Amino acid sequence: MDPDAPRTTPIVALAGGVGAARFLSGLVRAVAPEDVTAIVNTGDDCVFYGVHVSPDVDIVTYALAGRIDRARGYGLEGDTTAVIETLGALGHETWFRLGDRDFAHCQHRSCRLAQGVGLAAIADELRRALGVATRILPMSEAPCPTIVELSGRRRVHFEEYLARDGAPDDVEGVDLSAARAAAAAPGVLEAIAAARVILLCPSNPVVSIGPILAVQGVREALREARAPRVAVSPIVGGVPVKGPADRLLRGLGIEVSARGVARLYADLLDGFVLDQRDAAQAAEIEALGMRVCAVDTLMRTPDLATALARTALALARTAR
Ligand code: GDP
Numbered sequence: 001m002d003p004d005a006p007r008t009t010p011i012v013a014l015a016g017g018v019g020a021a022r023f024l025s026g027l028v029r030a031v032a033p034e035d036v037t038a039i040v041n042t043g044d045d046c047v048f049y050g051v052h053v054s055p056d057v058d059i060v061t062y063a064l065a066g067r068i069d070r071a072r073g074y075g076l077e078g079d080t081t082a083v084i085e086t087l088g089a090l091g092h093e094t095w096f097r098l099g100d101r102d103f104a105h106c107q108h109r110s111c112r113l114a115q116g117v118g119l120a121a122i123a124d125e126l127r128r129a130l131g132v133a134t135r136i137l138p139m140s141e142a143p144c145p146t147i148v149e150l151s152g153r154r155r156v157h158f159e160e161y162l163a164r165d166g167a168p169d170d171v172e173g174v175d176l177s178a179a180r181a182a183a184a185a186p187g188v189l190e191a192i193a194a195a196r197v198i199l200l201c202p203s204n205p206v207v208s209i210g211p212i213l214a215v216q217g218v219r220e221a222l223r224e225a226r227a228p229r230v231a232v233s234p235i236v237g238g239v240p241v242k243g244p245a246d247r248l249l250r251g252l253g254i255e256v257s258a259r260g261v262a263r264l265y266a267d268l269l270d271g272f273v274l275d276q277r278d279a280a281q282a283a284e285i286e287a288l289g290m291r292v293c294a295v296d297t298l299m300r301t302p303d304l305a306t307a308l309a310r311t312a313l314a315l316a317r318t319a320r
Contacts, residue, residue, distance in 0.1 A: 010196035011036045011313075012227070016208020017044070017056040018073040018242060019234050020201035021063035024134070026305025027199070028064060030313065033133040037191045041203070042119070042138045043146035043179055043211035046159050048096045049087055051106035052113060055159065056208065057123050057138055058105065065130035073242070075099045095164045120185040137191065139212045142182035146207050148248075149173035158207055167244035171251025174206055179214035184221075192221040197316045199309075200231035200269075202297065204240075205261045206248040213268075222268045228320035230271035230312050233258040236297055237277035259284055266290070271319035273297060273312050291319040 011031060013024060015038045024038055044055040055074065062068040062076055069075045079099025088094040098106065105126055112122045119141040127136045148161040151170040161167060192198065203209050213219045222229060235258045240246050246256045254260045258274040259281045265272075266288040274281065279294035286292050293315045299305040 010194075011199065012191050012195040012197070013038050013199040013201055014203070014209055014212050015040045015056065015060055015201045016203030017041075017059040020056070020203045020208070021059045021068060021073075022299040022305050023199075023201045023232060023309060024060060025063050025302060026299065026307070027309035027312075028134055029302065029306045030309045033064070034135075037135040037137060037187075037195075039137050039139055039188055039191065039212060040123075041208045041211050042140060043144050043176070043207060044158050045143070046096075046145070046157055047110075048098060048106075048159075049084070049092065049103070051098075051103060051110045053096070053098065053106050054109065054119070054123070054138065057136060058102065058126075061123070061127050061130055061132055061136055064127070064132045064134050064136075067130065069099075072097075076101050093164075096159060097163075118186065120187060135187075135191075137187050138185050139188060139218070140179065140182040140215050141185045142178075144176075144179040144182045144211060144215070146179070146211055147175035148207075149175060162244065167247055169247045169250075171247050174210070174248060174252060176211055176214040179211040180216070182215050184215050184217055188215070189217050189221045192218070192225050195225060195227040197313060198222065198225055198227045198229040199312055199316070200229070200265060202232040202234040202241075202299075204234060204243055204245045204248065205264050206245065206252060206254075209265075219268065228270045228316040229268055230273065230316045230319060231262070231265050231269055232297060232308065232312055233261055233272065233274045233278070235261055235278070236275040241298065257281065262288055262290070271312075271315040273308070273315060291315060 041056045069077045084094045119138045146158040249256045258278040262285040269290045271291045275297040276294045282292045
């Protein structure tokens with residue numbers, strides 16, 4: 001069908017970066033890619049080397065384009081690094097590894113922002129340029145930096161915490177006040193209201209899903225949505241598959257477990273897919289008021305990611 005033809009977008013997925021990208025790549029093999037709208041965290045957005053980088057939006061776009069660098073989990077496969085090497089030789093810090101083609105996409109974003117175009121329209125331009133049929137919506141067009149609060153009253157942007165400092169364990173809080181003050185991007189609340197199924201990807205609950213839920217009106221829209229809402233646990237066997245979710249949850253005094261994540265979303269979920277390794281927590285999670293399904297949630301291959309997406313969709317059909 002004509003990719004530009006207007007159509008309903010029955011599946012909405014809230015997404016962070018790497019875990020979400022794997023899940024969404026599986027989801028778009030289970031349903032028509034154009035029937036999915038990904039609402040993506042922009043709390044990680046930052047200006048590096050003079051260009052506006054949207055790490056999670058770009059990870060999701062590159063993964064759905066089939067061009068993600070699988071080994072790193074971000075960036076474009078086979079990309080070169082002449083730009084940051086040259087900047088490094090000129091004395092710039094180069095801890096944020098932005099490849100050359102990736103840099104060009106971010107340069108495009110910056111040029112378009114300077115022309116007054118919004119982040120949502122720019123994300124749409126980029127995903128279309130990369131041949132992605134799935135709609136990719138940033139959660140907000142306003143700056144929403146996620147700030148990690150560390151011991152000694154230090155406050156750092158999330159990318160400084162993760163990519164520069166290697167995600168230390170002395171987290172004392174996470175400041176989402178910018179997201180709380182931000183309006184949702186055009187299309188976000190409308191997509192949630194129109195959705196037939198809403199999925200929360202297996203993403204970091206504190207710094208990926210947390211900022212999306214903090215944006216004005218989003219949590220309320222999800223609570224009021226007519227669609228069944230199902231989350232996939234990012235915690236497997238009591239630990240994150242990847243990334244600092246354990247350090248961030250601990251820092252906020254939240255149990256590092258599937259149950260701890262389910263509690264964070266308890267007011268807005270109908271269903272929760274947890275890993276079979278955590279199946280002993282199923283009854284307690286059900287007692288929060290949601291249906292639970294325990295399966296292998298480790299997306300080691302595209303087929304396993306597709307199977308996980310099908311499980312989440314099947315749970316959504318019965319959860320409400
Ligand atoms: P980030 O912004 O790049 O950290 O990306 P996300 O927030 O989307 O992903 C991080 C989360 O994804 C971590 O908490 C991981 O545990 C989770 N994750 C990554 N791969 C998998 C997987 O194969 N299965 C499950 N269940 N979770 C995963």
